[in-house]
Amino acid sequence: MKTILRTGLALAAALVIAAPAAAAGKTMAEVLEASKPTDWRTLDPENTLYLELGSGRVVIELAPQFAPKHVENVRALVRGKYFDGLTIVRSQDNFVVQWADPADADHKKPLGAAKKTLEPEFERRAAGIKFIALPDPDTYAPQTGFVDGFPAARDKADGTAWPVHCYAMVGAGRDNGVDTGPGTEIYVVSGHAPRQLDRNVALFGRVVYGMEWLAVMPRGPAPMGFYTKAEDRVPIREIRVAADVPADQRTKLELLRTDTQTFTDLIEARRNRQDEWYKYKANRIDVCNVPLPVRLAK
Amino acid sequence: MKTILRTGLALAAALVIAAPAAAAGKTMAEVLEASKPTDWRTLDPENTLYLELGSGRVVIELAPQFAPKHVENVRALVRGKYFDGLTIVRSQDNFVVQWADPADADHKKPLGAAKKTLEPEFERRAAGIKFIALPDPDTYAPQTGFVDGFPAARDKADGTAWPVHCYAMVGAGRDNGVDTGPGTEIYVVSGHAPRQLDRNVALFGRVVYGMEWLAVMPRGPAPMGFYTKAEDRVPIREIRVAADVPADQRTKLELLRTDTQTFTDLIEARRNRQDEWYKYKANRIDVCNVPLPVRLAK
Numbered sequence: 001m002k003t004i005l006r007t008g009l010a011l012a013a014a015l016v017i018a019a020p021a022a023a024a025g026k027t028m029a030e031v032l033e034a035s036k037p038t039d040w041r042t043l044d045p046e047n048t049l050y051l052e053l054g055s056g057r058v059v060i061e062l063a064p065q066f067a068p069k070h071v072e073n074v075r076a077l078v079r080g081k082y083f084d085g086l087t088i089v090r091s092q093d094n095f096v097v098q099w100a101d102p103a104d105a106d107h108k109k110p111l112g113a114a115k116k117t118l119e120p121e122f123e124r125r126a127a128g129i130k131f132i133a134l135p136d137p138d139t140y141a142p143q144t145g146f147v148d149g150f151p152a153a154r155d156k157a158d159g160t161a162w163p164v165h166c167y168a169m170v171g172a173g174r175d176n177g178v179d180t181g182p183g184t185e186i187y188v189v190s191g192h193a194p195r196q197l198d199r200n201v202a203l204f205g206r207v208v209y210g211m212e213w214l215a216v217m218p219r220g221p222a223p224m225g226f227y228t229k230a231e232d233r234v235p236i237r238e239i240r241v242a243a244d245v246p247a248d249q250r251t252k253l254e255l256l257r258t259d260t261q262t263f264t265d266l267i268e269a270r271r272n273r274q275d276e277w278y279k280y281k282a283n284r285i286d287v288c289n290v291p292l293p294v295r296l297a298k
Numbered sequence: 299m300k301t302i303l304r305t306g307l308a309l310a311a312a313l314v315i316a317a318p319a320a321a322a323g324k325t326m327a328e329v330l331e332a333s334k335p336t337d338w339r340t341l342d343p344e345n346t347l348y349l350e351l352g353s354g355r356v357v358i359e360l361a362p363q364f365a366p367k368h369v370e371n372v373r374a375l376v377r378g379k380y381f382d383g384l385t386i387v388r389s390q391d392n393f394v395v396q397w398a399d400p401a402d403a404d405h406k407k408p409l410g411a412a413k414k415t416l417e418p419e420f421e422r423r424a425a426g427i428k429f430i431a432l433p434d435p436d437t438y439a440p441q442t443g444f445v446d447g448f449p450a451a452r453d454k455a456d457g458t459a460w461p462v463h464c465y466a467m468v469g470a471g472r473d474n475g476v477d478t479g480p481g482t483e484i485y486v487v488s489g490h491a492p493r494q495l496d497r498n499v500a501l502f503g504r505v506v507y508g509m510e511w512l513a514v515m516p517r518g519p520a521p522m523g524f525y526t527k528a529e530d531r532v533p534i535r536e537i538r539v540a541a542d543v544p545a546d547q548r549t550k551l552e553l554l555r556t557d558t559q560t561f562t563d564l565i566e567a568r569r570n571r572q573d574e575w576y577k578y579k580a581n582r583i584d585v586c587n588v589p590l591p592v593r594l595a596k
Contacts, residue, residue, distance in 0.1 A: 093510045094465050122578070139434050139584045167392050167490045176574050192465045192490050192586050196571060199578040212391045212517040219510040273494060276474050280420070280497040286437045288490050 040254040048242035058210035067121040067204035074183035080112030087233035091217035092225025094191030123162035144287035146258035163203040166288035170205040193288040252297035338552040346540035356508035365419040365502035372481035378410030385531035389515035390523025392489030421460035442585035444556035464586035468503040491586040550595035
């Protein structure tokens, strides 16, 4: 059967430009095959959310290194069972899926211990984070790369860094005021990276498993993909902090560390595909096109 | 209700950098509001396909300016009813949806007047096309822009141009041989732009309406998103060339011409968002983030 991607291991006698020796001629499958156990990390249960839908579990890794106050507030909302029984309110094609209190214009559901407003956490000081830079130019930022598994950007000129709006990134929807996004409305990027949102809103996590359950939400008929009928809104059974879930009910994942030679090799394998299928090698990669491998622990 | 996008008409007293006078301070809604009837075009029915799914109609505009032989062959397949009764065989999260003969390893369904192999049409001479260039850098190509409503790139150094793999672009899946993609297996980009495919495969069209029906296809469980059970494969009722459909059953669309001042103004409105919601203006745009407005004719 014809496919538009091949994962075969046959190596083409290919033109490899500027590839580090370690990665030259390797496919991503081969790079992962050669990975060491120490190249992989597990999730911190305190920084992991389980969003339970009827269709399946969505696992979100939180990013306190970028948005500590938002992470803390979302955790308080989750532990106060704020989201349980709420619904997906919006699915806009090629943009975002969002959940919230459908009746929350006046915050009908009490926020419990969580705050109603939060100061913006749209960017941070670049100092103090380990930034794994990509070699290629980016349309939007002076430099892109990865911080602890999250796609990110930085500007050496002004000393700031920020997570970027790639597919599966999770943020706190807000109104026009910069402090109006306390995490009561959560969106997940479900289309081509809407990078215009970078530095405008607090990204506080990323879906690392189960993104397909959110991605296939029927698109809502109203402007911006909002649903208009209550029965079209998919219910959220519950959201839990993984640490509060019995160990035997947790989803045991391993994520490839982005501060490893293996990840650097993976980037190179994706910049210049070694599969025989590829006739023209890009010799470039966009930060949102770099896969962030996740596997179920054995 | 909080949203992460605002479409209100209130103008912020905003920092506008390098915006042409015509567009300064306008939102996309305002740009479209001010458009003239001549800014819009209709589809050529001979270059339009209707993919009929149980959920709705998907409208594809063909791109003979980039892949004339593929367009001709796909039209022959469609007119020979090759696709009718076949199925969606693959939906890979954040990548592509694809349809084909599930049993076509040996081309069980006859191809009729269509060819089994086709010479590659992955790029063309840049001369002879009207290329509307974007001002911003791109990760993958020396220059990006639009040709007759299709996102595209060109390289002035080697004199070539090619359509690019943005969301909703339609291509002819192929095997390892460059001539093995005659249009019997068709893929549509359903995730973040997989630009590594550029110049590797023949893009021959774009979904201009109904993309949401393809985007929500459940992801297949096998590698690369293939379905494993016959009952999971969504049937294709039929595909028709719009010219062969009675006029009163056609979907009457108007598409914003990309070679107009209105489209240039739209690009500027999206490079620097004027909505009050935006606090940080990107002053940049990625070719795959530029909306290509389509409306139902009155």
